[in-house]
Amino acid sequence: MTAEQLLREMSDLAGPFAVRVAATLRLADRIDEGRHELADLAAATGTHQAALGQLLRYLVRRGVLAETRPEHFELTDVGRLLRDGGPIGRRQWLDLDGLGFRMDMAYAGLLHSVRTGEPGYAAVHGLTLWADLDETPAAREYFDALMRAEQRRTAPQVARLVDWAGAATVLDVGGGNGGLLAEVLAKHGHLRGVLVDRSASQVAAMSTFTEMGVAERARFVAASFFEPLPEAADVVVVSRVLSDWPDAPARTILGHCAAAAPRVLVVEVLQTGQNPHFDLNMLVTVGGRERTVAEFEQLAGSAGLALADVLRGADGLVVLDLAARS
Ligand SMILES: C[S@@+](CC[C@H](N)C(=O)[O-])C[C@H]1O[C@@H](n2cnc3c(N)ncnc32)[C@H](O)[C@@H]1O
Numbered sequence: 202m203t204a205e206q207l208l209r210e211m212s213d214l215a216g217p218f219a220v221r222v223a224a225t226l227r228l229a230d231r232i233d234e235g236r237h238e239l240a241d242l243a244a245a246t247g248t249h250q251a252a253l254g255q256l257l258r259y260l261v262r263r264g265v266l267a268e269t270r271p272e273h274f275e276l277t278d279v280g281r282l283l284r285d286g287g288p289i290g291r292r293q294w295l296d297l298d299g300l301g302f303r304m305d306m307a308y309a310g311l312l313h314s315v316r317t318g319e320p321g322y323a324a325v326h327g328l329t330l331w332a333d334l335d336e337t338p339a340a341r342e343y344f345d346a347l348m349r350a351e352q353r354r355t356a357p358q359v360a361r362l363v364d365w366a367g368a369a370t371v372l373d374v375g376g377g378n379g380g381l382l383a384e385v386l387a388k389h390g391h392l393r394g395v396l397v398d399r400s401a402s403q404v405a406a407m408s409t410f411t412e413m414g415v416a417e418r419a420r421f422v423a424a425s426f427f428e429p430l431p432e433a434a435d436v437v438v439v440s441r442v443l444s445d446w447p448d449a450p451a452r453t454i455l456g457h458c459a460a461a462a463p464r465v466l467v468v469e470v471l472q473t474g475q476n477p478h479f480d481l482n483m484l485v486t487v488g489g490r491e492r493t494v495a496e497f498e499q500l501a502g503s504a505g506l507a508l509a510d511v512l513r514g515a516d517g518l519v520v521l522d523l524a525a526r527s
Contacts, residue, residue, distance in 0.1 A: 219259050220283070221302065224295035228257075229283035232266075232276050239272040290350075293343070300340040304330070307485040314484050318447060321485035330487055335401045345378035345405040348441075351470070352380030355440065358514035359468055360388040363522070365436075372397060372434035374426050374458055375442035379406035381468070382438070383413035393418045395432050399425070426454045430461040437461055440468035445489040448500060455504035459525040465506055467497055471517040497521055 202210070223229065226246040236245050239257065243250035257274055260266045265280045276284075285292050294301030303326060310321020323329045334341040359381060365371075369392065373382040376396035386394050394415075396406050400423035410416040424431045426442070427450065437458040443451045458465045472479045472491055483489035492500070498508050498521065506523035513519055 215259065216263055219256060219263070220265065221295045221297050222256060223260060223265065224283050224292045225297040227285060227292070229276055229280050229292070230285050232274060232280070233284055237273050237275065239274070242274070300337075300343045303333070303340070304482075304486050311481070311485050314488070318484075318488065320488040322487065331399065335399060338401070341401045342405065345402060348377045349380050349409075351441070352378075352384070354516055355468060355470065355514075355518055356381040356384035357388075358518050359438070359440070359466075359520060360385045362512040362514055362520055363466060365389045365392060368392060368435035368464070370394070370434040370436070372430065372432055372437045372458075372461060374430065374437055374439045374454070376406065376438070376440070377402050379409035379419070379421070381440050382406075382419060383409050383415050385438075386415040386418050387413050395420045395422055395434065397422050397424050397426065397430060397432075399423065426457055428457070430457050432461065434462045436464045436466060438466045438468060440466075441470065443467060443489075443497065443500070444469060444483055444491065445487045447488055447490065448503075451500055452504045455501055455506060459505050459523075463525050464509075465501070465523040465525065467501065467521040467523060469497065469519055469521075471519055473517045494519055494521070 226248065228242065228246065231242055231245045236242050239254050240250060242257070243253045246253065254272070257266055258268065260280070261268045261274070264277055265283070267275045267277055269275050283292050283295070293299055296302060304322065306325055307320065307322035310324035313319065313324040314321040320329060326333060328336070334344055365385070371382065371385060371392055371394040373394060373396045376382050376398055379396050382394045382396050386392050396419065398406070403421045403423060406421045407416070410419040422431050439454065439458055442454065446454065455465065471494070480491035483491060494511060501508065501521060501523050505526050507526055508521060509524050510522040511519060512522060
């Protein structure tokens with residue numbers, strides 16, 4: 202690819218919006234159901250036939266569809282990924298009416314982020330992602346489901362890698378829908394746990410506790426990690442939270458963790474190069490950033506925590522095992 206082609210590829214907006222419109226209209230599902238003709242597809246999606254034809258032919262040029270005879274469309278392998286309930290959940294993320302699009306549109310506030318360090322999301326939508334999730338239960342539910350998908354990879358590793366023998370109580374700070382705490386409690390029957398998060402995640406967390414059979418050993422407490430934590434414990438876990446914040450608020454969270462327990466476990470998923478957008482995504486959506494293990498260690502040190510061990514799992518998972526300096 203020439204430099205000029207690369208620049209065009211990076212800056213073109215037709216592709217990003219065309220796939221999102223296709224996802225919103227559920228075109229892949231309609232084709233999958235056997236509607237292949239343009240007229241049929243226009244009727245099924247309530248769209249303008251000629252304009253839909255322009256969209257479909259653009260998607261053919263981009264390899265999402267194939268036009269196997271005039272005005273007859275089939276899905277390619279890429280197009281099949283846009284079916285509802287597809288293996289990677291892309292349709293729902295790309296839907297122009299969903300949370301995924303609201304998060305992607307935070308990029309319209311990237312200039313604001315770069316000028317101020319603040320999340321573009323708030324500049325574009327008028328409130329932070331967290332406040333938005335508080336106000337829109339369906340969006341919170343979707344966010345919790347996304348986090349649950351991540352926890353299916355992280356939680357079993359955290360339960361296995363960490364030595365839990367010396368602890369009786371665990372506080373999961375910013376634990377969201379509870380997948381990680383529930384897994385740890387399920388695997389270590391001697392532990393009791395408390396999850397601290399915004400009240401919007403309580404319903405999801407309680408149902409995870411019940412589903413995983415740990416409801417009698419787990420509690421949810423609605424509180425902010427920007428205030429002193431409401432409970433003390435033997436171990437505090439703070440999983441995939443610090444990347445959401447710049448250094449100063451991240452240090453405040455860690456300081457509250459250090460005040461609540463002698464041992465703090467910072468769980469993060471380091472980027473393994475598969476997602477070159479992660480650092481910028483964190484900036485525009487929540488004002489956060491990507492960090493290396495050394496940077497997490499430095500941050501923890503500035504909050505009064507000393508590194509005891511670094512546990513490394515699969516897919517970039519790391520657990521920094523930290524001791525509060527008394
Ligand atoms: C990226 S999610 C991580 C969830 C979970 N710990 C995990 O590993 O999947 C960040 C969590 O921080 C929570 N959060 C955001 N602001 C908070 C606040 N001020 N106090 C407590 N929790 C907060 C969110 O509700 C969300 O559940």
